Amino acid sequence: MTTATSPAPRSTLTRRRRRGGSLVWHLGALLVLAVVLYPVVWVVGASFKPSKDIIASLDLLPTEPVWANFSGLADGISGIPVSSFFVNSLMYAVLAVVGVVVSSSLTAYAFAKIRFAGRNLLFTLMIGTLLLPYHVLLIPQYVLFRNLELIDTLVPLVAGKFLATEAFFVFLMVQFMRGLPRELDEAARLDGCGHLRTYWSVVLPLTRPALITSAIFTFINAWNDFMGPLIYLNTPSKYTVSLGLMMFRDQEGISNYGSMIAMSLVALVPVVAFFMAFQRYLIDGMATSGLK
Amino acid sequence: MTLVKEAPARPAGKRRPAAPAAGRRGRRRENLAGYLFMSPWIAGFLLLTAGPMIASLYYAFTSYNLFTPPKWVGLDNFTTMFQDPRWQKSVEVTLKYVVVATPLKLLLALGVALLLAQRRRGQGLYRAAFYMPSLIGASVSVGFVWRALFSDDAIVDRGQKILGVDVGGWIGNPDYVLYALVALSIWQFGAPMVIFLAGLKQVPRELYEAAEVDGAGPVRRFWNITLPMISPVLFFNVLLESIHAFQVFGSAYVVSDTRCGPADATLVYTCYLYQKGFKEAQMGFASAMAWTLVLAVGLVTAVLFRSQKKWVHYEEAGK
Numbered sequence A: 001m002t003t004a005t006s007p008a009p010r011s012t013l014t015r016r017r018r019r020g021g022s023l024v025w026h027l028g029a030l031l032v033l034a035v036v037l038y039p040v041v042w043v044v045g046a047s048f049k050p051s052k053d054i055i056a057s058l059d060l061l062p063t064e065p066v067w068a069n070f071s072g073l074a075d076g077i078s079g080i081p082v083s084s085f086f087v088n089s090l091m092y093a094v095l096a097v098v099g100v101v102v103s104s105s106l107t108a109y110a111f112a113k114i115r116f117a118g119r120n121l122l123f124t125l126m127i128g129t130l131l132l133p134y135h136v137l138l139i140p141q142y143v144l145f146r147n148l149e150l151i152d153t154l155v156p157l158v159a160g161k162f163l164a165t166e167a168f169f170v171f172l173m174v175q176f177m178r179g180l181p182r183e184l185d186e187a188a189r190l191d192g193c194g195h196l197r198t199y200w201s202v203v204l205p206l207t208r209p210a211l212i213t214s215a216i217f218t219f220i221n222a223w224n225d226f227m228g229p230l231i232y233l234n235t236p237s238k239y240t241v242s243l244g245l246m247m248f249r250d251q252e253g254i255s256n257y258g259s260m261i262a263m264s265l266v267a268l269v270p271v272v273a274f275f276m277a278f279q280r281y282l283i284d285g286m287a288t289s290g291l292k
Numbered sequence B: 001m002t003l004v005k006e007a008p009a010r011p012a013g014k015r016r017p018a019a020p021a022a023g024r025r026g027r028r029r030e031n032l033a034g035y036l037f038m039s040p041w042i043a044g045f046l047l048l049t050a051g052p053m054i055a056s057l058y059y060a061f062t063s064y065n066l067f068t069p070p071k072w073v074g075l076d077n078f079t080t081m082f083q084d085p086r087w088q089k090s091v092e093v094t095l096k097y098v099v100v101a102t103p104l105k106l107l108l109a110l111g112v113a114l115l116l117a118q119r120r121r122g123q124g125l126y127r128a129a130f131y132m133p134s135l136i137g138a139s140v141s142v143g144f145v146w147r148a149l150f151s152d153d154a155i156v157d158r159g160q161k162i163l164g165v166d167v168g169g170w171i172g173n174p175d176y177v178l179y180a181l182v183a184l185s186i187w188q189f190g191a192p193m194v195i196f197l198a199g200l201k202q203v204p205r206e207l208y209e210a211a212e213v214d215g216a217g218p219v220r221r222f223w224n225i226t227l228p229m230i231s232p233v234l235f236f237n238v239l240l241e242s243i244h245a246f247q248v249f250g251s252a253y254v255v256s257d258t259r260c261g262p263a264d265a266t267l268v269y270t271c272y273l274y275q276k277g278f279k280e281a282q283m284g285f286a287s288a289m290a291w292t293l294v295l296a297v298g299l300v301t302a303v304l305f306r307s308q309k310k311w312v313h314y315e316e317a318g319k
Helices: A012-046 A068-073 A082-113 A119-131 A135-147 A155-162 A167-179 A182-190 A195-206 A208-224 A227-232 A241-291 B002-006 B024-037 B039-059 B076-083 B085-117 B123-136 B140-149 B155-162 B177-187 B190-201 B205-213 B218-246 B250-256 B269-279 B283-311
Strands: none
Touching: A012 A241, A012 B085, A012 B123, A012 B140, A068 A241, A082 A119, A082 A155, A082 A167, A082 A195, A082 A208, A082 A241, A082 B024, A082 B039, A119 A167, A119 B039, A135 A155, A135 A227, A135 B039, A135 B269, A135 B283, A155 A227, A155 B039, A167 A208, A182 A195, A195 A208, A195 B024, A208 A241, A208 B123, A227 A241, A241 B123, A241 B140, A241 B190, B024 B039, B039 B283, B076 B085, B076 B283, B085 B123, B085 B177, B085 B190, B085 B218, B085 B269, B123 B140, B123 B190, B140 B177, B140 B250, B177 B250, B190 B218, B205 B218, B218 B283, B250 B269, B269 B283
8 A cells, every 4th residue: 555645734723623623523434334235234133133133133233142042943844953054165165265275276386487378368368358248157057067967066156266266266366466576486496497387386375365365255255155055056055054944944044043153153253253364365355456 | 445545557558578488388387377377257258158148148039948949939028028018017117116225315415425535533343334234235134124113013113103104014014115115225325435535535625626716515525526536436336336225136026025016016137037037947038038128227327328428427547
């Protein structure tokens, strides 16, 4: 980020005006924040309310908190323990992260550090895929994986991640690698390192911020993914959390609203935890992508 | 963020001399290494992007139910589609969603970004909190929360009743349910906000100081300095958010009902595509729908790019 030119010394008058403005500023920001975070606080409060109160009660937080919603989760949904959905989601997310980090960084290294024939054309193609609506690929991909008899496995969900089809992350890493001083990898080459060695020992460690950003975004996207599992997974024991939640809704409906909300809350925990831990990377990564 | 500065576009003409062995053999080796390194992407591109694109273009002109081989039907899918009242409804719903949700979301994002661009204590904390909905908003969990907040007798409904309007909750009311989706989309204003913020920080402060000396008030400064200076970022946000809005699916599916109802009120385009393809196994029809979507999104992108000259201000000098 460019640092703004240091502000000129201000008179006491403007400083006092600033302080008054600061109070107004905080009030304004807090007001927006209250509206924005209302649904988040609501779901926390609702998870401790008895089912019948969840919609009707206007209290943000329960008057008498109950644990039943969470303990009710232990029963599972139609004989499937809730934990199995979480394990499935975790497997999906971890595989997705590994796939994206490995394949995208290899591809990005080629684009950023190797001068080969046709590089510019391929790079243009790669960027082009960023704008392509995913839905045009949905049906033929489904047919493909169906013909390969891979429906109801994680393969269709993660295959693309291992094949660097998430152009956004490739692009992010290319931009980052191009920013690394050329002298570094040239020195490595002079020292007799091949590309593999240069990639692994020189470029990859320096690309860590971009790798972390990609990993976190991938984890969160996979965890939240709904359409992919909806299309590809059929067996309830293989469902991810998103599908598990939908199943909950269909099976138990309004009668067990409390547990559904409790599970919704638990399902958000990994995402929120990741976000809290890495929000700086995430937000900057987001801003970077916007500025090209 | 630092990457922005450190990663200039590759100068097209200026090539640095290649590493040691730059002979023909060296070049061949570089080519080989390049293709080996990007072999995952090449495989992915051929197998999961280019191949499927050709296949779906073919399917669009066939009748295909997955179980019997595709049968060529020419333009039938397209003519049926254009006359299909549910398809027309889905186009109407989607356009309404795009046109209402995108500007409101960007307006809120810009407003909050302007607020956060002022250097105040706790700025980072606010920024993180405002970004959070963008992350969790895509999950089924939040879809449920939305159902609850906008259902009959819940908070929004009671607020309306106080104002003397009783619609029985937005979720069950065909006239209102789409706006619950719009609200969900606006709520996730964090991503464009962060991009606006990054843009606002690039505006040279001297411009504001000079304008202030000339006696320009805050409104003038906004119109004459801020807006032109961030117009490239605004352009990017408009492009990205409208493309995203065209493709909304999960929230419509979860919030309204798995049938995207009531009365097809939230039958967004992709929801109908999903129903046709995966519920009714009309893969040909669904492919025709997908290509129509690609063309529509392409058209919008092209129009936005052409309009750039009129309102997007790029600095001549470059960075």
